[in-house]
Amino acid sequence: MALDKVIDGDGHVVEKEHVLLDYFDPPYRGNTRLLDSAFYPTLDGWHRQASSIADGTKGRQSQPDDVRSWLSMMDRSGIEHAVIYPSRGLGVGFLRDPEWAVAVCRAYNNFLAENYTKVSPRVHGMALLPMQDIDEAVNELNRCVTQLKMQGGVIAPVGLPFPAGHPNYHPVYAEAERLNCVIGIHGAPATGLGVDHLSKLIQARVLTHPFAQMVHFTSIVLEGVLEKYPKLRLLSLEAGACWMAFLLDRLDWEWEKRGSRQAPLLKTLPSEYLKRGQVFINCDVKERIIPAVISLMGEECLFYASDYPHERDQEQTISYLRSREDLSETAKDRILYHNAKKCYHII
Numbered sequence: 267m268a269l270d271k272v273i274d275g276d277g278h279v280v281e282k283e284h285v286l287l288d289y290f291d292p293p294y295r296g297n298t299r300l301l302d303s304a305f306y307p308t309l310d311g312w313h314r315q316a317s318s319i320a321d322g323t324k325g326r327q328s329q330p331d332d333v334r335s336w337l338s339m340m341d342r343s344g345i346e347h348a349v350i351y352p353s354r355g356l357g358v359g360f361l362r363d364p365e366w367a368v369a370v371c372r373a374y375n376n377f378l379a380e381n382y383t384k385v386s387p388r389v390h391g392m393a394l395l396p397m398q399d400i401d402e403a404v405n406e407l408n409r410c411v412t413q414l415k416m417q418g419g420v421i422a423p424v425g426l427p428f429p430a431g432h433p434n435y436h437p438v439y440a441e442a443e444r445l446n447c448v449i450g451i452h453g454a455p456a457t458g459l460g461v462d463h464l465s466k467l468i469q470a471r472v473l474t475h476p477f478a479q480m481v482h483f484t485s486i487v488l489e490g491v492l493e494k495y496p497k498l499r500l501l502s503l504e505a506g507a508c509w510m511a512f513l514l515d516r517l518d519w520e521w522e523k524r525g526s527r528q529a530p531l532l533k534t535l536p537s538e539y540l541k542r543g544q545v546f547i548n549c550d551v552k553e554r555i556i557p558a559v560i561s562l563m564g565e566e567c568l569f570y571a572s573d574y575p576h577e578r579d580q581e582q583t584i585s586y587l588r589s590r591e592d593l594s595e596t597a598k599d600r601i602l603y604h605n606a607k608k609c610y611h612i613i
Contacts, residue, residue, distance in 0.1 A: 272584055273606035274340070274348035276452075276503045276548055276571030279382065280331045281354055281374060289376040294369055305370050307360040307425075310456035310470065331575050333385045340388065343580040345572070346603075347612050349390045350382055351420055351503065353576070356454035359425030364398040371396040371406060379414040390610065391416040392450055397426055400434060404441045411447045417610045418448035420503075423482050424455040431485030439491055443498045448609055450501040451486075453478030475505035480513050483545070487517060490531025492539040499609050500545050507549040507559045507568060514540060514562060543567070546609040549601060551587040556601075565597045569606040 283305050288296055340348055352358075355374050361367040371394045383391040393410030395403045403419075410416040419442065423430040430451055442449045456462065456474040459481070464470045479502045486492065486500065502510075517536035521529055525536075532539070539545075541563050548571040549556055559568065570587065572580045588598055606612070 270344055272343065272345045272570065272602045273610075273612060274345045274572045274574070274580075275501075275546075275569040275606040275610070276351055276450075277336070277348050277574045278351050278353045278576055279378065280575065281352055281377065286370075286373050286377050289380070290369060290373040294373070306354045306357040309354075309357045309454050310474070333382050333389060336382070336389060336574070337386060339572075339574055339580060343572075343584060345580070347388050347390060347607075348572070348574075349392060349417060349606070349610055350378065351392055351450070351452060352378075352394050352422075355394045356422040356452055357425065358394060358396065359422045360455070360457070361398060361425075364396070364402075367396040367398040368402045368406070375406065375410050375414065375416075379410075379416070383414065383416065390612065392448075393419040395419040395421055395438065397421055397423070397435060397438070400437050403438050407438060407441050407447070408445065411445050416447075417612070418442060418445075418450065418499075420450040420452050422452055422454065424453055424458065424478050429485035430482035431487070431489035431491050433489065436491065436494065439495050439498050443495045446497070446611070448499045448501055448611070450503050451479065451482050452503040453482075453505060476509035479505040480509050483513065483540075484517065487536045487539055488521070488525075488529040488532070490529070492542075492544055493531050493533060496544070498544060501609060502545065502547045504548065504571065504573065506553050507547050508553060508555050510540070510547055511555055511559055511562060541567075546605060551583045551590075556590075557592050560593075560597060565594075565600045566605055566608070568597075568601045569609065570602050 283301060286305065287300060294300060336348060352374060358367060358371065374394045378391045382389050393407060393416050395406055397403050407419045411418065421430055428434055439449065453475045456470045459474060459477045461470050461473050461477065483502065514537040521532065521536050525532060543566060546567055546569055549568045574580060587602065
């Protein structure tokens with residue numbers, strides 16, 4: 267019999283700068299001079315609210331965004347637990363001042379804990395990590411997991427000087443493995459991914475998220491992150507599952523030709539690292555490729571994500587997945603509940 271329970275593996279807050287102001291450490295706390303400039307750079311130069319207004323659709327600001335709204339949506343949709351990520355904070359990779367990156371990440375994490383994760387045991391947080399200062403990123407991951415009881419940390423790698431597998435970032439992965447927590451790789455910006463020249467937001471959105479995941483997971487695998495940290499758990503967020511089927515073959519093809527010299531840490535095919543249970547991928551419920559990804563990687567790698575409040579109609583998307591005839595009931599249960607419970611260690 268199919269489960270009725272659901273875990274939402276990737277929803278969002280829409281953090282507002284005037285609200286974050288009181289969650290900074292000194293000397294920034296409460297200083298309204300900070301409001302003269304944006305805390306985070308724009309994700310990609312596109313003003314999404316302007317696009318929504320021009321299109322005649324409701325933008326994200328039309329959705330209430332607080333823990334009560336979250337719990338109400340979860341109750342309506344049958345969601346037992348949800349894991350929360352930033353929105354504007356996904357542009358943190360573009361910050362060039364390490365001190366400010368640390369300050370704004372800590373402020374966001376303090377805000378998330380006080381207003382969401384401490385309010386309800388059903389709502390879980392992922393710490394925003396300031397990868398511009400690796401020592402501070404390690405410290406912040408530790409603080410948020412051990413003191414603020416978050417499930418792990420999120421890296422917003424687009425904009426950073428190196429892709430996510432670069433050795434400079436390995437101390438964060440080592441700490442996550444030590445803490446037995448998860449690290450999410452979450453895209454959003456388009457800048458620097460080769461789609462900057464596209465003239466409409468719709469065109470950039472087709473490619474932005476999967477391109478970012480392919481870039482960063484190629485780096486993660488071939489730099490030996492999964493070999494060095496065999497107990498590390500990683501998440502791919504908001505790109506669907508379509509890109510993974512493509513990447514598996516491309517990684518193996520290149521490794522067989524050049525791997526001994528250019529990816530010397532690997533001891534087996536790159537695809538084997540992605541299949542062995544360390545990497546979890548959110549899937550979009552209407553993706554026709556889901557059965558193919560399951561045939562390549564198994565049923566235990568995919569999970570459901572609502573993207574609330576950016577997307578609506580969670581009840582419909584959950585019902586749609588449950589109605590699919592090309593997926594087994596076991597696969598549906600894993601996608602909607604068991605896999606997210608496992609990767610986030612939700613008790």
